[in-house]
Amino acid sequence: MTRRRKPDGGGTAPPAKAAATFAPALNAGFQATTSRVQEMHGAIAGKTFDTLQHIPGLAVPTRIVQGVHDAITHGVYAAVRHGGGAALALAGQAERVATDPARTPGRREQAARSALNGVFGDALAESGSAMAIRMSLHAAGAPLAVDAAGLQALSPRVAVFIHGLACDESSWTAGNAAAGYGDQLSRDLGIDAVYLRYNTGLAIENNAEQFAALLTQAVTAAPHVREWLLIGHSMGGLVARRAHALADAAGSAWATRTPMIVSIGSPHQGAPLERLGELATSALNVSEVTKPLGRIANARSRGIKDLRHGLKGTPTPGPALRMVFGTLSDQAGSLAAKLFGDGLVMPGSAADDGLAGDVERVELAGLGHMALLNHPRVYEVLHRWMGGAADIKRAPNAAPRG
Numbered sequence: 001m002t003r004r005r006k007p008d009g010g011g012t013a014p015p016a017k018a019a020a021t022f023a024p025a026l027n028a029g030f031q032a033t034t035s036r037v038q039e040m041h042g043a044i045a046g047k048t049f050d051t052l053q054h055i056p057g058l059a060v061p062t063r064i065v066q067g068v069h070d071a072i073t074h075g076v077y078a079a080v081r082h083g084g085g086a087a088l089a090l091a092g093q094a095e096r097v098a099t100d101p102a103r104t105p106g107r108r109e110q111a112a113r114s115a116l117n118g119v120f121g122d123a124l125a126e127s128g129s130a131m132a133i134r135m136s137l138h139a140a141g142a143p144l145a146v147d148a149a150g151l152q153a154l155s156p157r158v159a160v161f162i163h164g165l166a167c168d169e170s171s172w173t174a175g176n177a178a179a180g181y182g183d184q185l186s187r188d189l190g191i192d193a194v195y196l197r198y199n200t201g202l203a204i205e206n207n208a209e210q211f212a213a214l215l216t217q218a219v220t221a222a223p224h225v226r227e228w229l230l231i232g233h234s235m236g237g238l239v240a241r242r243a244h245a246l247a248d249a250a251g252s253a254w255a256t257r258t259p260m261i262v263s264i265g266s267p268h269q270g271a272p273l274e275r276l277g278e279l280a281t282s283a284l285n286v287s288e289v290t291k292p293l294g295r296i297a298n299a300r301s302r303g304i305k306d307l308r309h310g311l312k313g314t315p316t317p318g319p320a321l322r323m324v325f326g327t328l329s330d331q332a333g334s335l336a337a338k339l340f341g342d343g344l345v346m347p348g349s350a351a352d353d354g355l356a357g358d359v360e361r362v363e364l365a366g367l368g369h370m371a372l373l374n375h376p377r378v379y380e381v382l383h384r385w386m387g388g389a390a391d392i393k394r395a396p397n398a399a400p401r402g
Contacts, residue, residue: 119304135198155191158192159386165303207303208242218254226257227257232263238311244318259320262324268310342372364377
């Protein structure tokens with residue numbers, strides 16, 4: 001299948017002066033971390049000096065020592081910030097000289113950018129950084145132009161794969177030499193695969209709105225595609241569900257052409273680890289000494305914070321909803337499986353038993369969160385579901401987990 005592709009990821013290329021470089025992002029992180037360390041140092045020293053000033057006869061000497069201490073530490077931290085910033089600025093200049101703004105990043109570089117966007121993507125986007133990932137569709141390892149010429153070769157059935165937090169489209173085949181789910185579905189069922197790349201540090205609502213708009217554009221450009229099947233891993237499953245809910249409410253054409261949404265290890269009812277992260281941040285903010293650490297912890301992206309709640313309150317989608325999730329335990333439904341889940345997402349959240357309608361849930365024992373991305377047992381489930389997606393009006397399948 002021949003497709004026309006744009007070299008920059010499907011959108012308008014940024015100007016050359018906005019070349020994506022890692023040095024500015026590293027410098028921002030370095031400066032923020034140095035400031036937090038200085039604040040923590042000041043808080044600890046301040047408590048010590050406050051105590052000494054209440055001891056008779058030590059108040060005046062303590063104030064003198066504190067003044068000297070503050071002057072010295074201020075100079076030291078200023079020198080650290082200035083020196084580190086200057087070094088990273090020079091590194092940034094060298095990086096810009098050696099970097100072609102129009103080039104396509106290699107797989108490892110793109111993986112590093114995706115990880116950076118997962119943690120700080122909202123801040124990168126807000127600052128206008130060229131490191132912020134722009135949403136785009138990819139196919140066969142290259143960007144896919146979302147227009148009539150770019151999509152004309154698509155088959156009548158298309159599966160859109162949506163990666164999870166801090167990942168990119170290559171995660172669907174990483175760590176496995178065998179063909180990914182997309183290649184297998186194309187070979188076995190004639191379903192073409194396209195892959196979404198997006199900034200996972202943005203709010204889930206933001207990404208859902210962008211994705212809904214992108215699919216509206218795709219449906220307009222490719223009216224011959226009668227089915228758009230959505231398959232999301234982890235955060236990707238939440239983006240898929242929310243985007244469809246928005247499209248359905250807006251009466252978008254693609255909402256009626258989506259017979260099925262598949263979530264793979266998605267925290268529909270929230271991720272416990274992010275809840276712990278919020279509790280840890282709150283605990284750190286209780287003390288003046290640990291508040292700087294709380295600020296560092298709270299700097300995580302909006303996308304990560306959104307995982308705390310999942311999709312509570314989102315209406316049940318109209319299409320069939322299929323959920324497959326794993327557990328580290330070799331026994332599905334066991335106490336260990338319920339306590340540890342797949343290492344990141346618990347079965348109760350991934351299954352979201354409160355959802356009604358055409359919903360099927362499959363729990364696969366012995367599979368961790370990232371192993372769900374490329375595993376024969378998961379593909380067997382996808383093949384069964386995708387093979388019947390064209391006749392989705394059959395009676396809802398509520399097969400037990402297994």
